[in-house]
Amino acid sequence: MKILTREFYSRHSWEVARDILGKILVHESPDGVTSGKIVEVEAYDGTIDKASHAYNNLRTNRTEIQFGPAGFTYIYLIYGMHCCFNVVADEIEAPGAVLIRALEPVDGLELMCARRGLKNLSHKSMIELCNGPGKLCSAMGINTNFYGSDLVNGPLYIAEDTWGQDTIEVAATPRIGIDHAGEDKHLLWRFIIANSPYISRMKFSKDYLSSSTDK
C-alpha cells in the first residue's frame, strides 16, 4: 500500500476524482482500523462551478480550506445530521474538492456496523454500509472534527493498492442532489466504477460509460 502524495491531489478536481476511483480510504482510529475502496466520487470546482460551495471563489470560514494546498479534508454537516467527506484538490488559491460518495468495505466491517448501529452483517447490510456520503462518514468514524486534517500525514489517509491491478470500468454521470446549480447540473463530474454494486445510485444511462482504465 502506497499513500497518495500531495502531488496526486494537486491537480484539477475532475482529474483527481477520476483517478481516485479504486483507491483505498483508511482510518486508523483508537477503536480500530476501517478501510474501503472508493467506488463513487464527484468533482467540484469553485472557480467555474455553480454547484460548488466555493462558487465564484466564495471564500468563507467553511470553504477556506479549499483555498489552501491540496490533500487536506473538507468536511461539512448537511441537513443538520450527516457529514460529507471531501478531499481538497487543485493548487493553492484555486478552490477544488472531490466528494467521496461511496465505498466498498474492505477492513473493519464489524466496527463499521457498530458505528452505523447495525446488528448483523448480512449481504444486504454489507452493501448498504457505505453506499452514500453520509453513510460512509458514519461507518468510517469521520466527523466535522476532521475538517482540515492532512491526508498525506495522518490517521486518515488514502492509499493505492499496489498488489492486484484490476481493470475498472469508469462511468461519468451527472452529479446527485444539485438541481439548484443551473446549467452546471448537467456536467458529467460524478465518476463511478460502473460494475460495482456498492455505488449509491444504481441507475445510470449506458451512454455515460466511458473507456475502461487501469486502476
Place this chain on the structure above:
DNA sequence: GTGAAGATTAACT
C-alpha cells in the same frame, strides 16, 4: 439578528 436552504437518510404510504 433573522430566515431559508441544503453535495442526505430512513421510515413511511
Place this chain on the structure above:
DNA sequence: GTTAATCTTCACA
C-alpha cells in the same frame, strides 16, 4: 413516491 429529522452556513437587514 413522500416526508420528517435537525442545525450549520450564508445572505441580508
